[in-house]
Amino acid sequence: MIKVAILGYGTVGSGVFEVIRKNKDAITGKLGDEVQVKYVLDLREFEGDPVQEVLVHDVDTILNDPEVAVVCETMGGERPAYDFTKRALESGKSVCTSNKELVEKHGPELLQIAKAHNCSYLFEASVGGGIPIIRPLRTSLAQEEILSITGILNGTTNYILTKMETEGLAFEDVLKRAQEKGYAEKNPDADILGFDACRKISILTSLAYGKNVDFHDITTEGITAITDSDFAYAKKMGATIKLFAKSVKKDNKYYAIVAPFIVKPENPLYAVKGVFNAILVNCNMGGETMYYGKGAGKLATASAVVADVLDCARHIGKHLDVKWEDEKLEISPIDGAVRRFFVRAASTDAAQIKELFGDVELFSDVVPDEIGFVTEEMSEAEYKEKAAKLGNVLSMIRVD
Ligand code: HSE
Numbered sequence: 146m147i148k149v150a151i152l153g154y155g156t157v158g159s160g161v162f163e164v165i166r167k168n169k170d171a172i173t174g175k176l177g178d179e180v181q182v183k184y185v186l187d188l189r190e191f192e193g194d195p196v197q198e199v200l201v202h203d204v205d206t207i208l209n210d211p212e213v214a215v216v217c218e219t220m221g222g223e224r225p226a227y228d229f230t231k232r233a234l235e236s237g238k239s240v241c242t243s244n245k246e247l248v249e250k251h252g253p254e255l256l257q258i259a260k261a262h263n264c265s266y267l268f269e270a271s272v273g274g275g276i277p278i279i280r281p282l283r284t285s286l287a288q289e290e291i292l293s294i295t296g297i298l299n300g301t302t303n304y305i306l307t308k309m310e311t312e313g314l315a316f317e318d319v320l321k322r323a324q325e326k327g328y329a330e331k332n333p334d335a336d337i338l339g340f341d342a343c344r345k346i347s348i349l350t351s352l353a354y355g356k357n358v359d360f361h362d363i364t365t366e367g368i369t370a371i372t373d374s375d376f377a378y379a380k381k382m383g384a385t386i387k388l389f390a391k392s393v394k395k396d397n398k399y400y401a402i403v404a405p406f407i408v409k410p411e412n413p414l415y416a417v418k419g420v421f422n423a424i425l426v427n428c429n430m431g432g433e434t435m436y437y438g439k440g441a442g443k444l445a446t447a448s449a450v451v452a453d454v455l456d457c458a459r460h461i462g463k464h465l466d467v468k469w470e471d472e473k474l475e476i477s478p479i480d481g482a483v484r485r486f487f488v489r490a491a492s493t494d495a496a497q498i499k500e501l502f503g504d505v506e507l508f509s510d511v512v513p514d515e516i517g518f519v520t521e522e523m524s525e526a527e528y529k530e531k532a533a534k535l536g537n538v539l540s541m542i543r544v545d
Pocket of ligand 1: 441
């Protein structure tokens with residue numbers, strides 16, 4: 146019998162409790178042993194809920210119980226989750242978490258502590274909710290050199306962009322509707338400004354290359370400037386607009402960005418609609434693999450936590466290695482990244498545009514009194530220089 150404790154009976158914690166109860170037979174069948182929730186830690190009472198039987202209010206009850214082999218940290222936030230996780234690992238209990246903030250800030254340190262105490266720190270649920278992506282990076286793709294990771298890592302913004310595209314609505318109107326339906330947070334800044342996706346690509350990039358990415362080094366733009374006119378141009382190009390979180394290894398340099406991108410149907414991420422997430426990984430041997438599913442939500446996220454519990458249960462007394470050193474991964478300035486750019490200019494002077502950007506295709510009949518065009522491949526620095534010379538750029542969206 147594997148005895149488990151859950152820290153925090155919120156959305157994900159109660160989901161973990163439910164997954165372990167409802168899928169008891171499947172779990173026992175596959176593990177060859179039963180997983181039992183011995184304790185759930187929460188300050189509140191839950192009268193009438195079966196959790197009440199195992200509810201405790203003092204973390205020491207859990208940390209001092211040698212029977213507890215695995216702890217699910219589903220509290221979220223940095224404190225006290227950091228202290229509880231550290232103490233659990235120091236007492237040889239493996240910790241499985243959905244806590245993206247903690248993983249992003251303290252991942253290498255907590256992994257070191259787990260290693261020193263022959264237990265594991267696993268965090269499949271911290272990126273992409275129920276989508277298996279951490280485990281593929283850690284195991285299935287461990288033999289590969291990862292050339293790029295491109296993710297739709299935020300469901301709120303993908304929902305907003307999908308609605309803008311399909312219903313022709315303005316950004317503010319879709320956001321309001323998403324908030325009413327509970328898809329978007331009351332304070333949606335972390336989502337719409339790209340910070341949530343930034344933390345997630347920071348974790349994935351750290352795992353891909355085994356060194357620590359500082360998320361401050363990642364150029365991050367949200368979707369607040371995207372308008373229905375941008376979608377009109379995208380439609381004209383047979384494309385759509387997605388918020389991509391992207392990291393690329395090129396010529397031994399690493400680039401990372403979160404920004405809206407023009408995406409053509411040839412890209413498998415084009416088909417990812419609504420609140421769904423997906424991650425496309427390009428490797429030097431196996432080529433592209435894609436991981437798709439629910440990036441958030443109670444049971445999807447909880448299911449990923451329980452997958453980690455099973456992994457820990459199979460390796461009691463051992464450390465499951467996750468290569469993520471404290472050493473910094475240098476992210477190169479985005480100016481060196483090479484790509485195409487979709488530009489809208491308040492100009493009807495096609496000759497001036499062509500003089501600077503070459504023989505580009507012009508879209509002059511989409512929005513009155515402006516021209517849109519897609520550049521050839523050039524570095525971000527080159528683009529900035531030419532755009533400054535043009536002088537009347539209204540907006541730019543990168544092209545994938
Ligand atoms: N707010 C996130 C999203 C979910 O919209 O995808 C949690 O990571």
